[in-house]
Amino acid sequence: MLSEAVRLAVGVLVVLFPGFSILVVTGVRERLWLAGLSAPLTTGFVLLLSLFTGVTGIRFGLLTAVIALVVVLLVLGGVRWLVRRRRPAAEPVEPAEDPRLRTLTGRAGLVAQVLGALIAVAGVGLGVRMWHKGLGSWQTPTQEHDTVTHAVLTAFTHFTGKAAPWQVLPIDVIHDTNVQFYPPGFTGICALITDIFGDTMLSLNLATVAFTVVVLPLSVAALTAAVLRHGRLGRGWVELAAGVAALVSVQLYRPGIAFAHDGGVLPNAAAMTLMPGLVAVMLVIGKRNWGRAVLVGVAAAGAFNLHPSALTSVALTTVAAMIGLLFTKAGRLAFVRALLPLVLAGVVAVVLIIPDVLALLRLGNGSVVDAPANIRGSQLGASFELVARLPYGGYFDPSGTMGQLVLGLLGLAGVVAAVLSRRAWPLLTAWLFWATVMVSFHYSPNSGFGAMIGRYYYRVANRLDTHVYLLIPVLAGVLFVALGLLVVAVQKRNPVPARFRPAVAYGLIVVLLGALTVTSFRGYMNTGALSLSQRYAAPQFVRYDAADDAAAKWLHEHAAPGETILNNANDGSTLLYVDYDLPILNIVPDGHSPIQDNITLLAMFNYYPEDPEVQSILRAKNVRWVYVDTSAPTVGTDGHHWTGKLTYSLAPGLSRLQGLPGLTKEFSSGTVSVYRLDLPQTPPRG
Numbered sequence: 001m002l003s004e005a006v007r008l009a010v011g012v013l014v015v016l017f018p019g020f021s022i023l024v025v026t027g028v029r030e031r032l033w034l035a036g037l038s039a040p041l042t043t044g045f046v047l048l049l050s051l052f053t054g055v056t057g058i059r060f061g062l063l064t065a066v067i068a069l070v071v072v073l074l075v076l077g078g079v080r081w082l083v084r085r086r087r088p089a090a091e092p093v094e095p096a097e098d099p100r101l102r103t104l105t106g107r108a109g110l111v112a113q114v115l116g117a118l119i120a121v122a123g124v125g126l127g128v129r130m131w132h133k134g135l136g137s138w139q140t141p142t143q144e145h146d147t148v149t150h151a152v153l154t155a156f157t158h159f160t161g162k163a164a165p166w167q168v169l170p171i172d173v174i175h176d177t178n179v180q181f182y183p184p185g186f187t188g189i190c191a192l193i194t195d196i197f198g199d200t201m202l203s204l205n206l207a208t209v210a211f212t213v214v215v216l217p218l219s220v221a222a223l224t225a226a227v228l229r230h231g232r233l234g235r236g237w238v239e240l241a242a243g244v245a246a247l248v249s250v251q252l253y254r255p256g257i258a259f260a261h262d263g264g265v266l267p268n269a270a271a272m273t274l275m276p277g278l279v280a281v282m283l284v285i286g287k288r289n290w291g292r293a294v295l296v297g298v299a300a301a302g303a304f305n306l307h308p309s310a311l312t313s314v315a316l317t318t319v320a321a322m323i324g325l326l327f328t329k330a331g332r333l334a335f336v337r338a339l340l341p342l343v344l345a346g347v348v349a350v351v352l353i354i355p356d357v358l359a360l361l362r363l364g365n366g367s368v369v370d371a372p373a374n375i376r377g378s379q380l381g382a383s384f385e386l387v388a389r390l391p392y393g394g395y396f397d398p399s400g401t402m403g404q405l406v407l408g409l410l411g412l413a414g415v416v417a418a419v420l421s422r423r424a425w426p427l428l429t430a431w432l433f434w435a436t437v438m439v440s441f442h443y444s445p446n447s448g449f450g451a452m453i454g455r456y457y458y459r460v461a462n463r464l465d466t467h468v469y470l471l472i473p474v475l476a477g478v479l480f481v482a483l484g485l486l487v488v489a490v491q492k493r494n495p496v497p498a499r500f501r502p503a504v505a506y507g508l509i510v511v512l513l514g515a516l517t518v519t520s521f522r523g524y525m526n527t528g529a530l531s532l533s534q535r536y537a538a539p540q541f542v543r544y545d546a547a548d549d550a551a552a553k554w555l556h557e558h559a560a561p562g563e564t565i566l567n568n569a570n571d572g573s574t575l576l577y578v579d580y581d582l583p584i585l586n587i588v589p590d591g592h593s594p595i596q597d598n599i600t601l602l603a604m605f606n607y608y609p610e611d612p613e614v615q616s617i618l619r620a621k622n623v624r625w626v627y628v629d630t631s632a633p634t635v636g637t638d639g640h641h642w643t644g645k646l647t648y649s650l651a652p653g654l655s656r657l658q659g660l661p662g663l664t665k666e667f668s669s670g671t672v673s674v675y676r677l678d679l680p681q682t683p684p685r686g
Contacts, residue, residue, distance in 0.1 A: 563622060
C-alpha cells in the first residue's frame with residue numbers, strides 16, 4: 001500500500017509537472033516563472049487536452065494526457081531549436097540581471113538563498129501536517145454539498161473520458177444527457193489522479209492539498225520575487241522574502257480551509273491559489289516576450305477553466321499592481337514594455353475560454369451577477385477593522401469573534417514597510433484596491449463599489465475577502481526583508497562589523513519568524529486543522545459513512561445491468577456512481593433538478609401504488625432499486641424549491657415506505673436501507 005507521502009507526491013506531480021516541463025522545454029529557467037506559472041500552465045494544458053478530446057472523440061484520461069504532453073514537448077522543443085538555429089545571434093529573451101539590483105553576494109548570498117528555501121520547505125511541511133491532521137487520511141471524504149458535484153463530475157470524466165466544457169456536467173449520468181455547465185478544470189485534473197489510484201475521493205483530496213499547500217506557497221513566493229525585482233532587490237533578499245511569504249501562506253484560513261469548510265467549493269479555492277503567480281509573471285514579462293505571452297495566455301485560460309472568477313481576480317489584481325509601476329521611472333519603462341505582450345496574452349486567453357463561455361451561456365443555469373449578498377452591511381469603522389482582524393466567520397465562526405489578528409497586523413506592518421522603503425509600489429496599490437473593495441462590500445454589500453466587484457463572486461464575502469488574504473504573505477515577505485535591509489544598511493553607531501551584518505539580519509529574521517511560528521502560527525494551524533476535521537476526520541454532520549460504503553458495495557454485487565436506482569443525492573447514495581458507476585437518478589444534493597420526472601419521484605414516489613403518473617415514470621426509467629438514508633444532512637435551498645421550504649434533507653417521497661406493495665427491503669446498514677421495487681403488471685387506472 002502506498003504511503004500517504006507518496007500519494008501526495010503523485011498528486012503534486014500531476015498538478016505541477018506538465019506546466020513545469022513545458023516551461024523548461026521552451027527555455028524558461030528563471031525560478032520566478034517556474035514557481036508562478038507551472039501549476040497555471042498545467043491547468044491550461046488540461047483545458048487544451050479537454051478541447052481536443054471533446055472535438056475528436058478521443059478519450060480524456062491519463063494515457064491520452066501523457067501522449068499529448070510528450071507530443072507537445074517534442075513540438076515545442078523542435079520549434080525552439082529551429083528558431084535558435086536560424087537566429088543564433090538574437091537577443092536572448094531572458095535578460096541578464098539588472099546590475100542596479102541590490103543583492104547579497106558571495107557566501108552571504110548563498111546562505112540567504114538556502115535559508116529562504118528551507119523556510120519555504122518548512123512552511124509546506126507544516127501545511128501538509130495541518131491538512132493531514134484535519135483529514136485523518138487522504139482518503140477521507142468531505143461531507144459538504146458542493147463536493148458531491150465535484151466527486152460525480154470527476155467520476156464521470158474518469159468513467160467516460162469526457163471533459164470538454166460542453167460535455168459536463170450531465171444531470172442524467174445514466175444516458176449522458178441534460179448537460180449543465182460546471183467548470184471542468186479542477187475535476188479534469190482530479191480525474192487524471194483517479195486514473196492512477198482508482199479512488200475519486202482520494203484524488204479530490206490530493207488535488208486540493210496540492211493546490212493549497214504547494215501551489216499557493218510557490219505562487220506567493222513568485223509574486224514576492226516580482227515585487228522585489230521592481231523594488232531593486234535581487235539575489236539573497238528575494239529568496240529570503242519568498243521563503244517567508246511561502247511559510248506565512250499556509251497559515252491563511254482563506255481560501256483553502258474556509259472554502260473546504262463552508263460548502264466545499266474546492267475548484268474556486270484551487271483557482272484562487274493561482275492568482276498571485278499569474279500576476280507575478282505578468283509584472284515581469286518583458287518587451288518582445290511573445291512566446292512567454294502565449295504561455296501566460298494559455299495559463300490564464302486554464303485558471304478560468306478551474307473557476308471563471310479566476311480571470312477576474314487575475315485581471316483586476318494585475319491592473320491594480322501595474323498602476324504601482326507608474327510610481328517610478330524604471331517602473332514606467334517596465335509598464336510600457338509589458339503592454340503589448342500582455343495584450344497578446346489576453347487575446348490568447350480570450351480565444352481559449354470561448355468554449356467555456358459558450359457552454360456557460362448555453363448550459364448555465366442563472367448568473368453569478370444575479371446573486372444577492374450573503375451578509376448584512378456593517379458600520380464603516382467595523383468594516384475597516386476587518387482588514388486587521390481577519391475574522392474566521394462563516395459556519396465555523398458565525399459570530400465572527402475569532403480571527404487571525406497577528407496575520408492582519410503583519411499585513412498592515414508590511415504596508416507600512418512598503419511605504420517607508422518605497423520598494424513595493426505594485427504590491428501596495430494591489431492591496432489598496434482589494435482592501436477598498438473589502439471595506440466597501442462589508443459596509444454596503446448590495447450597492448456601491450464593493451458590491452459591483454462582488455457581482456463576479458456571487459456577492460459572497462468569503463470569496464471576495466480572499467484577495468486581501470492572498471496579499472498578506474507577500475506583505476510579510478517585504479516586511480521581513482525591510483527589517484534585514486535596515487540591519488545591514490545602518491552605518492552610524494552600529495557596533496556590528498559590516499561583514500557580520502548579513503548574519504545578524506538572518507538571525508533576526510529567523511528568530512522573529514520562529515517566534516511567530518511556535519506561538520500565533522501554531523494556534524492558527526491548530527484552528528485550521530479543527531475546522532477541516534469538522535468536515536473530514538470528525539464531521540459535525542454525516543453524508544458519507546460506512547453504511548453508505550456497505551450499501552454501495554452490496555448494490556454493485558446485486559444490481560443487474562440496466563436496472564436504475566432511485567436515490568436522494570443529499571445522502572451518501574452518490575457513492576453508487578462515484579465508486580461503482582451504478583446508474584443513479586439524482587446527483588444534485590438539494591433535490592432541485594432540471595429533470596421534472598426526477599423531482600416528481602423525490603416528491604411522490606411513495607404514492608406509486610395508486611398514482612399512474614409515478615408508475616409510468618418508474619417504468620420508463622426502469623427503476624428497480626430504491627436507496628434511502630433517513631439521516632440525510634440539511635442543506636439550504638435557493639428559496640424557490642419545489643418543497644416550498646428553505647432547507648432540504650430527506651425527500652418526502654422516500655419516507656413512509658414500509659408496507660408498500662412490491663417494495664421489499666433487501667439490505668440495511670445503520671440508517672441506510674436498499675429496497676427492491678417490483679411494480680405490478682398492470683398500472684393503476686388514472
